Amino acid sequence: MSDPLLQVRGLKVHFPVRTGGVFVGQHTPLKAVDGVSFDLNQGETLGVVGESGCGKSTLGRAVLQLIGATDGVVSWLGTDLTSLNKKELIAARENLQIVFQDPLASLDPRMTAGDIIAEPLRNYRPSLTKGDRRKMAEEMMERVGLLPRMINRYPHEFSGGQCQRIGIARAMILRPKLVICDEPVSALDVSIQAQVVNLLMDLQRDFGLALLFISHDLAIVRHISHRVLVLYLGKVMELADKSALYATPRHPYTQALLSAVPIPDPMKERNKDRILLTGDLPSPLSPPSGCVFRTRCPRATSICAETVPGLESAGEGHEVACHHWRD
Amino acid sequence: MTSVLAIDNLSVSFATPDGDVEAVTDVSLSVEAGECLGLVGESGSGKSQTFMAAMGLLAENGTANGHISLDGLDLLSADEKKLNTVRGERIAMIFQDPMTSLTPHMKIGRQLSEVLIEHQGVDKETGRRRALEMLDRVHIPEAERRLDMYPHELSGGLRQRVMIAIALMCEPEVIIADEPTTALDVTVQAQILDLLMEVKANLGAAIVLITHDLGVVAGLADRVAVMYAGRIVEQGSVADTFASPVHPYTQGLLDCTPSLDVETEALETISGQPPNLQSLPTGCSFHPRCPHVFDRCQTERPLLERTPSGQSKACFYNGAEAG
Amino acid sequence: MSDAPMSDGGSGANLRVPHSHALDKAADVEGRSLWQDAFRRLQANRAAMISAVVLIVMALVCFIGPVLVPWSYEEIDWNILEAAPPNIEAGHYFGTDSLGRDLLARILQGGQVSFLVGILATSVALVIGVTVGATAGFMGGSVDQILMRFVDVMYAVPLMFFIIILMVVFGRNFYLMFLAIGFVEWLTMSRIVRGQTLTLKNKEFIEAARASGGSTAGIIARHIIPNVLGVVIVYVTLTIPQVILLESFLSFLGLGVQPPMTSWGALIAEGAQEMEITPRTLILPAVCLSTTLFCFNFLGDGLRDALDPKDR
Numbered sequence: 038m039s040d041p042l043l044q045v046r047g048l049k050v051h052f053p054v055r056t057g058g059v060f061v062g063q064h065t066p067l068k069a070v071d072g073v074s075f076d077l078n079q080g081e082t083l084g085v086v087g088e089s090g091c092g093k094s095t096l097g098r099a100v101l102q103l104i105g106a107t108d109g110v111v112s113w114l115g116t117d118l119t120s121l122n123k124k125e126l127i128a129a130r131e132n133l134q135i136v137f138q139d140p141l142a143s144l145d146p147r148m149t150a151g152d153i154i155a156e157p158l159r160n161y162r163p164s165l166t167k168g169d170r171r172k173m174a175e176e177m178m179e180r181v182g183l184l185p186r187m188i189n190r191y192p193h194e195f196s197g198g199q200c201q202r203i204g205i206a207r208a209m210i211l212r213p214k215l216v217i218c219d220e221p222v223s224a225l226d227v228s229i230q231a232q233v234v235n236l237l238m239d240l241q242r243d244f245g246l247a248l249l250f251i252s253h254d255l256a257i258v259r260h261i262s263h264r265v266l267v268l269y270l271g272k273v274m275e276l277a278d279k280s281a282l283y284a285t286p287r288h289p290y291t292q293a294l295l296s297a298v299p300i301p302d303p304m305k306e307r308n309k310d311r312i313l314l315t316g317d318l319p320s321p322l323s324p325p326s327g328c329v330f331r332t333r334c335p336r337a338t339s340i341c342a343e344t345v346p347g348l349e350s351a352g353e354g355h356e357v358a359c360h361h362w363r364d
Numbered sequence: 365m366t367s368v369l370a371i372d373n374l375s376v377s378f379a380t381p382d383g384d385v386e387a388v389t390d391v392s393l394s395v396e397a398g399e400c401l402g403l404v405g406e407s408g409s410g411k412s413q414t415f416m417a418a419m420g421l422l423a424e425n426g427t428a429n430g431h432i433s434l435d436g437l438d439l440l441s442a443d444e445k446k447l448n449t450v451r452g453e454r455i456a457m458i459f460q461d462p463m464t465s466l467t468p469h470m471k472i473g474r475q476l477s478e479v480l481i482e483h484q485g486v487d488k489e490t491g492r493r494r495a496l497e498m499l500d501r502v503h504i505p506e507a508e509r510r511l512d513m514y515p516h517e518l519s520g521g522l523r524q525r526v527m528i529a530i531a532l533m534c535e536p537e538v539i540i541a542d543e544p545t546t547a548l549d550v551t552v553q554a555q556i557l558d559l560l561m562e563v564k565a566n567l568g569a570a571i572v573l574i575t576h577d578l579g580v581v582a583g584l585a586d587r588v589a590v591m592y593a594g595r596i597v598e599q600g601s602v603a604d605t606f607a608s609p610v611h612p613y614t615q616g617l618l619d620c621t622p623s624l625d626v627e628t629e630a631l632e633t634i635s636g637q638p639p640n641l642q643s644l645p646t647g648c649s650f651h652p653r654c655p656h657v658f659d660r661c662q663t664e665r666p667l668l669e670r671t672p673s674g675q676s677k678a679c680f681y682n683g684a685e686a687g
Numbered sequence: 688m689s690d691a692p693m694s695d696g697g698s699g700a701n702l703r704v705p706h707s708h709a710l711d712k713a714a715d716v717e718g719r720s721l722w723q724d725a726f727r728r729l730q731a732n733r734a735a736m737i738s739a740v741v742l743i744v745m746a747l748v749c750f751i752g753p754v755l756v757p758w759s760y761e762e763i764d765w766n767i768l769e770a771a772p773p774n775i776e777a778g779h780y781f782g783t784d785s786l787g788r789d790l791l792a793r794i795l796q797g798g799q800v801s802f803l804v805g806i807l808a809t810s811v812a813l814v815i816g817v818t819v820g821a822t823a824g825f826m827g828g829s830v831d832q833i834l835m836r837f838v839d840v841m842y843a844v845p846l847m848f849f850i851i852i853l854m855v856v857f858g859r860n861f862y863l864m865f866l867a868i869g870f871v872e873w874l875t876m877s878r879i880v881r882g883q884t885l886t887l888k889n890k891e892f893i894e895a896a897r898a899s900g901g902s903t904a905g906i907i908a909r910h911i912i913p914n915v916l917g918v919v920i921v922y923v924t925l926t927i928p929q930v931i932l933l934e935s936f937l938s939f940l941g942l943g944v945q946p947p948m949t950s951w952g953a954l955i956a957e958g959a960q961e962m963e964i965t966p967r968t969l970i971l972p973a974v975c976l977s978t979t980l981f982c983f984n985f986l987g988d989g990l991r992d993a994l995d996p997k998d999r
Contacts, residue, residue: 088549103894127900135898143891146721147913160900191720196637207899226406226638227576228653231620231631238630253550260622260631283624297554299579301621303602306583313558314551316505317519333551381731 040115041076042214042247043100048073048109050092050099050271054322067321069095071271072109079214082241082248084262084279086255086294090318092271093251094138097217100249101133102126113215131161134208138220140200144192151188154178154206161211177206181236198229202236209240217249222257234261255298259283264354267291270321270329273348277355287357290330328360336361367394368570369418369455369538374430376413376422385641387413387426389594392668395538395570402585402602403574404617406638410594411574415540419457420447434538453483456531460543462523466515472499472526473511479533498529502559521552528559535567542574557583578621582606590614593639593649596668600675610677612654648679656681725917728993735989738982745979749798756780758789760796761947772967784968785961793949794972800950801979804865804934805927811869812930813923816876821915823877824884825907835881838874846871854942861944864937868930879922883915917994924987928980935976951976 051066069092077083085093098104100111102118111118118129134157137143144153154177155170165173175185181202192200201221208216218237222230238261241248252258258265265282267275267290275288286292293312300306314333319325325332331341340360348356376388388410395401405411417428418439432439434454439447451457459465467475476498477491486494492511499507502525515523524544531539544560545553561584564571573585581588581602588605590598590613598611609615619632636653639645645652651661660680668678719727729735758764758779767787773780781790823834850867857863887893887910896906935952937943939959944950949957951972958969 088551098894101898103897127902130898130900133898135895137891137895139891143895145892145896145910145914149720156896156901157899160902160905193721194719198637204895207895227578227617228406228620228634229638231622231633232635234622235630235633255550256622256624259624260628293551295624297550298624299553299557299577299583300624301578301582301606301618303582303606306579311554311558313554315555317521317552318549381728 041078042114043077043249044110044112045076045100046074046110046112048096048099048111049107050095050104051107056322065322066107068092068271068324069321070099073266073268073271073273074109075266075273075276077215077247077249079247080241080245081264082250082262084258084265085249085251085268086253086258086265087268088253088294088318090270090321091268092321093253093268094219095271096268097135097219097249097251101130101135101217103135127160131157131211132214133217134211134213134215135217135219136201136204136208136221139224140197140204141192143204144200146192149189149191150178150183150195150203151175153192153203154210157207157211173210174206177210178203181206181209181240182232196229197225198232201225201229201233205233205236205240209244212244213246215247215249217251219251220253221250223252223254230257237261255294267294270318270324272329273356273358274330275355275357275359276348277352277357281352281355287351287355287362288330288359289334289336289361293335328358330359336364367396368435369572370394370431370433371414371418372431372433374414374417374428374432376410376417376426376428378423379425379427382642387594387641388417388428391430391591391594391596393589393596393599395572397537397570398564398568399587400564400571400573400585402581402588403572403591404576404578404581404588405591406576408593408638408641409591411591412542414591415457415542415572415574419451419455419540420444421457449483452479452536453534454536455538455540456534456536458524458527458531458539458541458544461547462520462527463515465527466523468515470514471511472513472515472518475515476511476526476530476533479530483534494533495529498533499526501532502526502529504529520548521555524548524552524556525559528556528563532563532567536569538570538572539563540572540574543576544573545580546575546577553580560584578606578617590617593644594641595649595678596676597650597678598676599668600673604673604675608673610671610673610675611679612656612681613650616653616655654681721917725990725993729989732989732992734985735993738985738989741978742982742986745798745975745982746802749795749802752795753792753799756789756792756795758792760788760792760949762789762792763787764789781971782965782967784957785965788947790968790971793954794951794975797949797951797954797972798975798979800944800948801931801934801952801976804868804950805931805983807865808868808872808930808934809923809926811866812872812876812926813919815869816873817880817912817915817919819873820877820880820882821884821907821911824881825888825903825911827888831881834877838877841874850937851940851942854937861948864934864943868933871933872926872930876919876922876926879918880915883918884911887911887914921987921991921994924983924990928983928987931976931983932980 048070049072050070051068053064054067056063056065073096075083085096087093095104099106106119113129113133116129118126121129151171151174154174158165158170158173175188178185178188183199183202195203222233225233234257237248240246250258250261259279262279264278266273267288269290275282275286275291282291283295286295293314296310296312300309312335316333319332327343328341328346331337334341346358346360348358351357351362371391371393374388374391375386377384377386391414403411416422418432420439422428428440430440434450473492473495476495477488480486480491480494495511496507499510504510504522504525518526541560545556548556557580573581575581585602588600588602589596590611592613598605598609598614605614609618616634620634622631634653639649647663648661648666651657654661666678666680668676670676764783764787767783769785769787773782779789781794784790784793819834823831850871853863853867893906893910896910934943934950935955938950938952939956943953954972955969955976958972962969
């Protein structure tokens with residue numbers, strides 16, 4: 038196997054949050070991402086799942102270095118992105134693009150669809166003429182399922198699904214090697230979600246893209262991903278191949294997540310075994326000691342409060358951070 | 365039929381600077397005591413506005429026509445004073461975002477007891493005692509302490525429990541839950557759905573569950589109505605609708621929802637874009653996106669009719685039988 | 688996925704159908720920008736459109752009028768030498784002031800000064816305010832702190848005294864007055880622009896622009912400025928009348944323009960002294976000033992509604 042495109046090692050993103058003090062602020066670090074490691078190969082999709090506040094969006098932005106990392110390495114084709122200066126970073130981003138959650142908010146309302154899609158070209162291919170850029174934008178619109186004749190329209194004149202296609206076209210126009218998809222379908226209607234997911238999978242096949250697919254929707258992640266990473270309070274709970282993770286989840290959190298997803302089938306939905314977790318996500322400002330999941334975990338014992346569980350191998354490419362995964 | 369809430373030929377339209385927009389057209393629905401009706405549709409399908417009209421909570425530029433009767437009382441013609449005695453007491457609503465629907469500067473305990481003090485004229489002591497009982501009933505831990513907290517001090521899941529507690533305070537006949545779990549995380553959603561199931565089993569109220577999530581409906585509802593572009597396109601029991609949907613839109617919705625346990629190559633899709641209410645297609649509103657479209661669909665609008673299987677659909681296509 | 692769409696006039700109404708019949712119209716293919724949309728909404732606003740027309744007419748009359756009026760603003764009609772009633776034959780259509788100067792010519796000249804002050808002083812405020820505000824907002828950190836604390840300090844200075852002292856020290860200079868008023872008015876402008884920039888900075892499309900390889904300067908020019916422009920325009924139309932009023936106030940105090948030049952404020956001051964004998968000399972410039980201020984405010988309101996449709 039060739040070297041992975043992207044290697045993330047021990048990535049930490051901590052935000053200082055002012056928690057007190059009148060004149061001299063007291064700051065507590067908010068550990069949004071706390072020691073995450075993974076590899077991503079060419080043409081592969083890694084799904085990142087977790088609930089709100091688990092740091093999945095921060096992780097995506099930290100990979101692109103849109104948010105600086107506190108610690109750790111983001112190695113892109115062997116170069117550590119965290120060590121680059123501003124100029125080098127801009128150059129490196131040519132191969133790394135991102136698709137955002139809110140389709141309308143991620144498009145400049147005062148620019149036409151064509152200008153939005155062609156913006157990366159302006160920055161990275163300054164030698165192109167305006168006509169060239171327009172032609173490439175039209176081709177890309179056609180590729181993502183938009184009518185090229187709508188090139189002069191503005192974002193507010195498109196529906197949510199179409200706006201997301203514009204966002205995808207912008208991310209694809211430089212033919213990047215990796216696209217980070219930050220909840221790309223969760224703002225869309227059910228009937229449109231499937232269209233966008235299919236489009237992303239098509240593009241991946243055609244261009245050999247690697248995708249980092251961030252979502253809270255386990256069913257969609259299962260559909261699109263090859264491997265899946267489960268995050269909880271900024272830490273990796275479980276990382277495994279899709280089939281292993283969905284068939285034999287090892288971490289109690291993954292098991293609870295999977296059992297909590299409502300199934301659109303009355304028979305199955307009413308008869309399934311549900312693992313109900315108690316309570317809500319603890320505040321990331323004061324995470325529990327030891328295993329961060331222990332406060333809601335049905336299997337927690339005294340050891341969970343004392344030692345932080347490391348990632349253990351639970352089979353080929355299957356890693357789990359739990360003291361009790363064998364139980 | 366002993367329907368508690370019956371909506372008959374309801375239409376809702378909004379005056380906008382670009383002309384009137386009809387959000388709900390000819391909708392007839394009813395719920396019986398102890399029953400849960402799931403109302404499914406995508407954004408803009410009019411599912412929320414149908415019941416906003418029932419509560420008299422339409423935006424200022426909206427007008428409703430038709431009949432909405434709560435045990436014989438016509439809600440559409442009732443004045444604000446009459447409505448105030450009904451809202452909260454006989455019909456209660458649970459909203460999507462508990463942060464914006466709870467008053468931010470009032471303690472939880474007061475928000476709960478206020479409902480009772482206003483509608484049943486109980487004194488403060490009783491109000492507080494009943495509020496405490498109710499918080500226990502919706503399984504809020506350390507209920508006593510929470511009574512003196514403000515909404516922002518609670519997590520999203522707890523706030524939604526408080527919303528449900530407020531809705532249950534007067535033991536209403538109808539509970540309208542508008543996307544009650546959409547803003548919540550999956551694990552918290554599971555807790556709230558569990559609570560709603562308990563409420564349904566114990567209370568005997570009619571529950572209307574408005575949602576876009578077919579999974580939520582599958583777990584909770586007894587009957588389902590599917591809305592598209594302001595109209596009901598399919599109605600039937602949950603079992604029938606999910607097992608053998610009769611309208612192509614419902615079929616499409618079910619097909620394009622990825623499943624947790626079945627592997628598929630590519631997801632089925634419903635082609636095209638959601639309808640623009642200002643320029644709806646002629647004939648059946650769904651025809652530009654329908655896989656079974658034929659000439660008649662483009663000119664004539666199908667009415668909601670019963671099928672031999674006991675379901676209702678607004679569609680000319682008789683695929684399975686007629687071919 | 689919210690489903691509260693229709694209540695705010697309908698997000699559902701914003702969804703266009705890219706389907707057969709909707710798109711076959713060629714007109715539909717050409718997009719309509721937010722500016723065009725705003726202009727269309729402005730045109731639908733009667734009061735704002737009438738105000739705009741009135742303002743244009745008034746400005747034209749003030750700047751072209753003096754050529755057509757038989758008397759100039761500084762000429763004294765030696766045959767009169769007192770505040771005389773309108774006299775068509777002598778060419779004094781509005782009569783004369785107490786020194787026998789043609790009132791119409793003076794009102795027109797005063798209008799020129801008022802309009803000029805309004806536009807030039809606001810431009811000064813605009814340039815300083817937008818630069819400071821956008822820089823502070825986008826750079827953040829200590830730059831933001833220093834600039835905004837400076838603004839706070841400036842707010843605390845009694846600005847009327849500041850202007851008066853400036854006028855007394857440097858003498859009554861026409862251009863100094865523009866500058867002085869501009870220096871006063873940029874404070875609020877910078878705060879507004881900073882606030883807008885701060886909200887914009889966190890929008891996803893700015894992040895998207897950074898991910899697309901945009902430089903800081905490029906992002907400010909291509910994304911930030913066009914998006915704050917709407918708010919700035921509204922604020923400008925509301926600042927102009929404030930500035931005109933401030934100038935009138937200064938002139939009323941005798942600190943404004945140097946005689947024989949005049950402004951509406953100065954004319955009102957002169958008129959006020961004789962309002963019992965010749966109310967005309969007070970009322971005519973006062974009406975002109977009020978109408979102008981009124982129109983600017985109406986236009987500003989209309990623009991705000993047009994540019995920010997959410998508040999309709």
